[in-house]
Amino acid sequence: MPSSQKLTRSELKHSAILEAARLEFAEHGFQNTSMDGVSARAGVSKRTLYNHFSSKEELFDKITECLWKQDDSIVYCPKRPLKQQLRQLAEKKLELMASPGYVGLARSVMGEYMRSQEMAQAAMARFEENEDGVSIWFQAAMQDKRLREGDPKMIAHQFYGLLKTFALWPQLLAHQPAPTNEERDVIIEQSVDMILAYYQQ
Amino acid sequence: MPSSQKLTRSELKHSAILEAARLEFAEHGFQNTSMDGVSARAGVSKRTLYNHFSSKEELFDKITECLWKQDDSIVYCPKRPLKQQLRQLAEKKLELMASPGYVGLARSVMGEYMRSQEMAQAAMARFEENEDGVSIWFQAAMQDKRLREGDPKMIAHQFYGLLKTFALWPQLLAHQPAPTNEERDVIIEQSVDMILAYYQQ
DNA sequence: GAAAAAGTAAACTGATGGGTGTAGTTTACT
């Protein structure tokens, strides 16, 4: 019999808890998730849960850490058409937003953090750090004289704003399904074209 | 002595409760607001509170009703420049979003309704009904051949999306202050110009 | 001025839920 089982029981329990918590938080949000519920779903006693994570907050933090680790950087290429590069970026972004589990978790983080001014500011700052990569791209295109002058950060914000208007806020706030592939293409096309119509020279 | 006091004690209590609840909900959200807190802030006994409003939900509904009653309709005028008309509309919209108490309440409604799929959908549907007025305007401008063909609803969504990207979501989600007058003008100018750059013919 | 309507304070109910303590059982390792 092959030793396909390298994980100790404790490690199995640990990841079972994480997985169960991820689902529970995504379904019910932070406040409406109970530790009893998590432990039941994980098939673990409540005491074990607390042996692995000392509080509900700590568990929540561990779960949501991955949400902040996205990479939206893109290298500006002087040879390729702007439209192509922007479209590629948008595709990457929408793919993430549509990935399973992302929306539910993002929603429960929002719902929880929105209440506290500090936490909300910190969370959104981290969330929007990802726009830095794009604003660098816009700046490069600007210096290459392919876009007219403007504030790169604002342009990035406008670009992402258009995308989120159709592919994030409705899903987050109104539980709309992720856009279909056809819808996705239209959203990307329109957003890219609109930005370029305004800024390309 | 003038009879400036036409309100009965009961009416005074009633409005004191409404005002206190408005503030409490805006500050702490639905779940984190307690009926004890509301009655204390209103200077009213808890029993009196319950004599006026039979449950926390009912109170919340009464408070948030006004949030949905905005009117974004605008009459298309063939003679005036499109830019001028759109700018006027945007100003009206941003004025509402910046009005005191609006953001806090909107935030607590979001935070509460987001948890339930049905309520979230219903709430957002009502919230976005206001875009109907604008899409009718876009359609009229289209029929007047001053805009090129397109889906009026989508254009309205894009237009409002740009405005909200700078003047609603950051305030709602990240507790950012409302834009200053200067910022407001830039936001409006850019959003209007971008829409027209893409759709005007 | 008396009855009816409305308000008050404070204790209480019932349910929920985070977190702990304990006594006994299972698993892993030597």
Place this chain on the structure above:
DNA sequence: AGTAAACTACACCCATCAGTTTACTTTTTC
């Protein structure tokens, strides 16, 4: 086989909070 670490079941503590009850006072109204 024996020990330590990890897990389980479950009772328990404690705080919060929606909503109620009671016994009593104030205001309104006729």
